[in-house]
Amino acid sequence: MPSEVVPASPTxxxxxxxxxxxxxxxxQLGAALRHYEVDxxxxxxxxxxxxxxxxxxxxxxxxxxxxxxxxxxxxxxxxLQLPLTEPxxxxxxxxxxxxxxxxxQARSEESLRLAGAIRPQPGYPFLLDVTAEYRLGPExxxxxxxxxxxxxxxxxxxxxxHPYLTLGAGPVDTALLTVPARERFxxxxxxxxxxxxxxxxxxxxxxxARPIGSRRLDTAFALDRGDDxxxxxxxxxxxxxxxxxxxxxxxxxxxxxxxxDTLPETERRRGVAVEPMSCPxxxxxxxxxxxxxxKGHTHVLRWGLTAWRTT
Numbered sequence: 001m002p003s004e005v006v007p008a009s010p011t012x013x014x015x016x017x018x019x020x021x022x023x024x025x026x027x028q029l030g031a032a033l034r035h036y037e038v039d040x041x042x043x044x045x046x047x048x049x050x051x052x053x054x055x056x057x058x059x060x061x062x063x064x065x066x067x068x069x070x071x072x073x074x075x076x077x078x079x080l081q082l083p084l085t086e087p088x089x090x091x092x093x094x095x096x097x098x099x100x101x102x103x104x105q106a107r108s109e110e111s112l113r114l115a116g117a118i119r120p121q122p123g124y125p126f127l128l129d130v131t132a133e134y135r136l137g138p139e140x141x142x143x144x145x146x147x148x149x150x151x152x153x154x155x156x157x158x159x160x161x162h163p164y165l166t167l168g169a170g171p172v173d174t175a176l177l178t179v180p181a182r183e184r185f186x187x188x189x190x191x192x193x194x195x196x197x198x199x200x201x202x203x204x205x206x207x208x209a210r211p212i213g214s215r216r217l218d219t220a221f222a223l224d225r226g227d228d229x230x231x232x233x234x235x236x237x238x239x240x241x242x243x244x245x246x247x248x249x250x251x252x253x254x255x256x257x258x259x260x261d262t263l264p265e266t267e268r269r270r271g272v273a274v275e276p277m278s279c280p281x282x283x284x285x286x287x288x289x290x291x292x293x294x295k296g297h298t299h300v301l302r303w304g305l306t307a308w309r310t311t
Contacts, residue, residue, distance in 0.1 A: 010052040012101050019110040019136035025049075031102040031114040031132040033058035033163055036141055038307040043244050045166040045271030055263050056162040056273070059098045060132055060145060063118060065160025066220070066256060066281035067091040069192045071123060073284035075156050082123030089190040094162070096124060102132070111135040120151075127151030128293070139247070140306035149293040157293040158279035159251070159301045164260070164271035165235045165244050171269040172212050172259055176243070178234040179206040179257060181221035185280055191218065192282050209236060212272070217259045220280050223248060233257075233274050242309040251301035252276045253289055276303040 012028030025035040025046075032053055035046045047057050071082035071092035082092035102114040111134065118128040126149070133144045149155050167175055184204045186194045199205040203215060225231040225248065233255055236243030248255060258273035278301055279289030291299055 009050055011047075011049075013104075014049055015104070015107065015112050017110055017112055017134060017136050022136045022140065024134060024136060024141055026112055026114070026134055027053075027058075028101045028114075029053065030059050030098045030100060031116060032060065032098075033134065033143070033161070036163075036305060038140070041168075041242075041307070042166055043305060043307045045164040053098075055164070055260065055267060056094060056098070057164055059094065059162045060130075061094040061160040061162060061275075061277075062097050062116075062130055062145065062147060062158075063124065063126075063128060063156070064092075064095050064158040064284055065275065065277040065279065067093050067191050068284050069190065069282050073156075075284070076154070080123050080125070091190060091192070092123070095159075096121070097130065105131065110137065126153075126155035128155065128157070140304055142304040143302070145301045146298055147293065148298040149295055151295060153295060155293045156284055157291045157299055158277070158283055158289070159299065160256070160275050160277035161301075161303065162273055162275050163246075163305070164273045165246070166271040167235060167237050167243065172272050173214060173269070174238045175212050175272065176209040176234075176236040176238060176240075177206050177212050177257070177272070178209045178232075178236075179221055179255065180224045180231045180233070181207070181255070182224055183222045185220040185222075187218070187220075187281070193220070193280060193286065196222070209234065211238065212259060215259070216261045217257045217272075218261070219258075220254055220256045220277070222254055222280070223252065225253075231255075235272055235274070240310065242307070245306045245308065246274045246276070247304040247306060248276050249302035249304070251278050251299060252303055253278060254280045256281075276301065 086093040233246040256275035283290040
């Protein structure tokens with residue numbers, strides 16, 4: 001299956017997947033998910049084939065999601081310093097493979113597997129092989145991100161992804177949001193965790209569907225799910241006639257909800273980012289949820305999208 005050649009595309013090659021009314025497009029740069037639609041209706045607020053990626057749209061966040069304060073952490077008794085990729089807030093953000101071209105490993109009409117690699121570098125002197133698989137099927141779009149430690153010793157690891165959901169034109173204020181979580185993370189002005197709070201009785205309790213309204217969300221939640229459970233974050237049209245479910249499975253313990261209030265005005269509150277994460281923000285420093293990936297071991301993160309419409 002040949003890839004789509006987009007002249008001078010800032011995101012490289014484009015691969016289109018199709019299956020029974022579904023279409024997804026994945027790009028070479030960062031193995032990002034550019035587009036997903038079902039029966040002609042966009043499910044993602046993505047980006048055009050000739051446009052750069054903004055706001056982290058569809059990007060895979062590895063070997064950590066979200067932020068590491070000051071880019072500084074300690075692992076195995078050694079202090080490490082990452083480049084500050086969010087310099088205005090003094091943070092390292094969203095990992096190391098966002099702006100790296102991935103290579104094609106396998107492809108069919110309805111599936112795709114891409115490979116990336118993290119080689120020892122300042123702040124992360126570890127060796128990982130990473131794959132991202134996208135597959136269309138009866139449940140919708142399924143995504144699996146695997147990382148294998150091919151180095152000589154253990155490595156700290158976390159992973160996430162950054163899709164923006166859309167229900168159509170207009171701001172997200174009237175959309176109904178459901179998040180199966182009892183606790184959220186408080187944050188400071190740098191977007192770093194400043195504690196955890198129960199959501200009960202607060203404006204952040206989305207355990208039953210409620211309109212987003214004017215709430216400005218850039219909030220991490222700890223999911224209510226067991227090892228074999230699938231947690232579902234739902235974004236629904238206020239009419240209740242259609243929406244999209246984000247299925248959060250193996251390896252996914254947390255989710256970040258972002259209403260895009262800090263994006264440029266043309267993109268602000270246009271979609272809702274629902275970001276599956278294996279660990280919360282700043283986990284390399286706090287140790288909360290961070291996975292120690294031993295030599296030869298593999299970490300798996302699974303999530304997916306299901307668009308639905310009532311009959």
